[in-house]
Amino acid sequence: MTINTSRRGFLKGAAAAGAVLLVGVRTDGALAATTAETAQFNPFVKIDADGTVTAIVKHFEKGQGPATGLPTLIAEEIGLRMDQIEYEFAPSDPQVYNNLLFGPFQGTGGSTAMANSWLQYRQAGAAAREMLIAAAAQGWDVDTSDVTIEEGIIKAGDNSAPIREFVAAASQLEAPAEPRLKELSEFRLIGNDAVRRKDSAIKGNGQAMYAMDIHLPNQMIAMIKRPESRGGLAISFDDSVSKEVKGYINAAVLPNQAGVAVYAENTWAAIQARDALEVEWDMAEAETRHSDQIKAEILAALDAAPTYNVNKADVAAVSAAIDKADKVIEKTFYFPLLAHAPMEPLNCTIEQTADGNIVLHDGSQMPTGPHMAYQQIFGLPAEKIQINTMLAGGSFGRRATPDADYQVEAGLTFVVTDRSRPVKLVWTREDDMRSGYYRPAFGHKVRVGLDSDGNIVGWQHQVAGQSIMKGTAFESFAVHDGVDHSSIEGIADSPYKIPGMALGLTDTPKATSVLWWRSVGHTHTAYTMETMMDLAAKAAGRDPVEFRLAHLADDSDSDQRRKAAVLKLAVEKAGWGNAPAGRAQGIAVHKSFGSYAAQVVEVSGDPETGIRIEKVTCAVDCGIAVNPDVVRAQMEGGIGYGIGHVMRDQITLTNGAVDQFNFPDYEPLRIGDIAAIDVHIVPSAEAPTGVGEPGTPPSAPALANAINALSGVHVAELPMAENGVNFV
Incomplete structure (x- = not known):
């Protein structure tokens, strides 16, 4: 290649x-x-x-x-x-x-x-x-x-x-x-x-060339000393101790003052010299909130009238119908900040060629962003900027920021040198964990009313959280009438036919920097929708699968028909209702990125001594499966990514600074956490749709519903390990 x-x-x-x-x-x-x-x-x-x-x-x-x-x-x-x-x-x-x-x-x-x-x-x-x-x-x-x-x-x-x-x-x-x-x-x-x-x-x-594998002749390694809390500005620095590190070259405040670049002959020298650097920071505009404050802001927004009536519903009428319902199910959900944590930490290498071209070697997810940024940083026309796209060891959205963050850092790190030596910018995992971008925190408050026959008569749904798209270059096409669709996707466009739906949204102040994360808004909307559907089915005394199919009964509606079909295939392959003694099953089905995925999670144990995930059965309709082997792999990866994060992970802040630093306190899914995954692809003649993300949304609610079926414990605040559920 x-x-x-x-x-x-x-x-x-x-x-x-x-x-x-x-x-x-x-x-x-x-x-x-x-x-x-x-x-x-x-x-x-x-x-x-x-x-x-x-x-x-x-x-x-x-x-x-x-x-x-x-x-x-x-x-x-x-x-x-x-x-x-x-x-x-x-x-x-x-x-x-x-x-x-x-x-x-x-x-x-x-x-x-x-x-x-x-x-x-x-x-x-x-x-x-x-x-x-x-x-x-x-x-x-x-x-x-x-x-x-x-x-x-x-x-x-x-x-x-x-x-x-x-x-x-x-x-x-x-x-x-x-x-x-x-x-x-x-x-x-x-x-x-x-x-x-x-x-x-x-x-x-070992022949594959990732961005981290780039090593140009005479290159320097650069690392950035960043403020502990997002928004701090570097005023000055003292590198007297850094000069004692063998391999240290020099340091410079970045032109945007977002940090201090430390240059060295190798990565270890750069780490040591950066750790030894003393920096004076201006923290006047930095984030100072604690996680508890951020959570309180979101929950308070759920209790107030929403800023946006997303589907223009008669909220008073929906609320009145629920108040008069035979049964009412009400739950408040909270979803914390999450890191992307790809296996390959962020990095890229920049050089200037003999003819004055700027070349970026990068696992570049959105090359247009850094290409445009470099025209401004270096004052060059587009044809003088080249991007050498490498393989990347994961991303989950992290390598595609609206402001091309790490590529801009590399450009600023290079532009302040004499450009005679290439510069390789390296982030450690701790850098990205503490100074990166995060899945935003969100809250949901849902009230569902059922009549005496167990039918839904009203669904009032409040969402509050931190907009990803507002204030970015993507706002013009992602935000309409003030509503960031990524905040409510999976609810506003759900194929379920739900009578009396009222959907409201309130934006809350962003905590540090937020970004799309594998499956974006579907990460929290699917969890809320699918666990509420289970709770409603339970209150109605109906089987969770039958209850869902009753709201997907319009065979003339392609969305409903395909979602129902994938649900039926998953329960068939999982042997729904026939779990071995001591085990229980949970179901979830969701549409995202044009694809439909249903999953049955089978668990054993109990929340106190430990839940064991015995098996996940997945059915996916992604149109024509161009490469079935790749489709299955993506479903398996998406399932693991979704389940691993709801089991144990969260990003918390103390005075605006991230508490977690690496995998010991932000633990990824382990190979033994899920005993088996079985993926089935729905045969289709429809044009292909996405598979990179649709495996993630239904995985967490299917697990939650299985735990509820096993023990009666419903987890509405994540991660599960911090809210009453242990795992073995």
């Missing part, structure tokens, strides 16, 4: 190989094809003169699978085996490599990689196939309808040749405007269980 740094470098490298076929789209979205020497666009498919086919992957790889999924689409349409296609990461160029669901912005997130690339990459592959076929038909003097490509071999009657024989001729043809896409029945790779990840081998044998 090779990784490109710029459009110019990409085309230059392609041209060096001789005759090359490039297929992609112009800025107007039209398909185009040409040779490297004359390319006026950025391609998705590159076929070298020797027949090597390369997919240019516009979504970066942090473990979720686009480096396998996007090549699969191209290989399928051309007619290749998976071992006959390579991949490279696209250069930073939002004009062509933009995320179609993000607008004019190149980035990976929101489980959109496959959803927005599905047709784009298939069309590019199909265009390349038709051009190769046309070239072969001309060379053999046969009709194009008689020519096929199978496993990289072009065939027509007694004629056959590897695709390399026709690359030069194909590169002289125009791309077809509307190439024929293969039918579902023709797929040989898409949906094939035998297709394995393209990046597994290099990750297993």
Whole structure:
């Protein structure tokens, strides 16, 4: 695998190989094809003169699978085996490599990689196939309808040749405007269980290059001394003790005063010198609140009238209906701040080339952000900024901040030097745990009224918490009529048909810096909705599955039909209602990012001596499962991520400073925490949707419902280990 740094470098490298076929789209979205020497666009498919086919992957790889999924689409349409296609990461160029669901912005997130690339990459592959076929038909003097490509071999009657024989001729043809896409029945790779990840081998044998693996000649290591509480400003520093550290170079206050950069010859020297640095801080605007104060603010907001009536309901009428109900279930939920805690700590490397270009080597989740920021920091045009996208060891949203935080830090750290030496910025895990970005704290207050037959007559739902999108570059399309949709997603757009729903939202002051976290608002809305559905079913004396299906009964509604189907598959595969003696099951089902996921968690033990998670059964409908092996892996990872955090984790503040520092007091899921996970994929002909995040939302409420079924204990405040539930 090779990784490109710029459009110019990409085309230059392609041209060096001789005759090359490039297929992609112009800025107007039209398909185009040409040779490297004359390319006026950025391609998705590159076929070298020797027949090597390369997919240019516009979504970066942090473990979720686009480096396998996007090549699969191209290989399928051309007619290749998976071992006959390579991949490279696209250069930073939002004009062509933009995320179609993000607008004019190149980035990976929101489980959109496959959803927005599905047709784009298939069309590019199909265009390349038709051009190769046309070239072969001309060379053999046969009709194009008689020519096929199978496993990289072009065939027509007694004629056959590897695709390399026709690359030069194909590169002289125009791309077809509307190439024929293969039918579902023709797929040989898409949906094939035998297709394995393209990046597994290099990750297993150590050849994979992560951002942390970059080591440029003569580079310096930089670390930042940051204030204990967000918002502090560096005034001055004393490095007299730091100078005694072998390998220490110097230190400088960042231009934005957000910290002091410490430069050293190696990482250990940078850590030691930074620890020895004495900094004078201006803490006048810093965060000073305790976690208890933040929680009190959120709970107080739940007791007051909401700022926004999200669904424009008659709140008084809904409240009155609940007051008159035969039974009323009322619960208040609290969700603490959470860290992302990816396995690879944040890092990136920046250098200036001989021709004055600035090059960033980074596991860049949203390259457009740092690309734009660097134009301002260095006063350079866009074409003088290059981003070399590397593999990343996880993210869960952390590497995609609206302000490109760590990349801007690297830029500021570099711009104050003479730029003669590359600078590698390294965050320790403690840095990110204490000075990073967090899943915002949220509260929910829900009142549900049931009639004498156990039917819902009213659902009043108050939400209060810290907006992720307000005050960022994403506010214009994520916030409407004052409502940040990420705060109430999963409630406002729930497929459940719930009579008398009133949904209110209040924004509360942000604690430190908040950010999207794997599945964003669905992390807390799914927990609230699905545990309340269980409590309502229990109060109505009805089976939790039957109760949910009663609110998904409209078969003409695609949302309800698909959510009901995934629920039925999960309970069937889990053997719902037939748990062994001493065990109990909990169910949850949720739609997020266009996908539907249902999970049954089976537990044993008790909250006092310890709950054991015996099994999680998951069913997912993500449309066409391009790579079933990747889908299952993402569901398993999402389940573990969701369950691990609700079991034990939270970020707390004392005088604005984060208390946790590393995995000993912010413990990730352990391999033994879940005995087994069983994933089932709903067969579908629908276009693919996301899988990176949808496994997370239903996992925690399914666990909570299982614990409630086993012991009668309902956990409304997280984490569970701090609120009455122990685990073994």
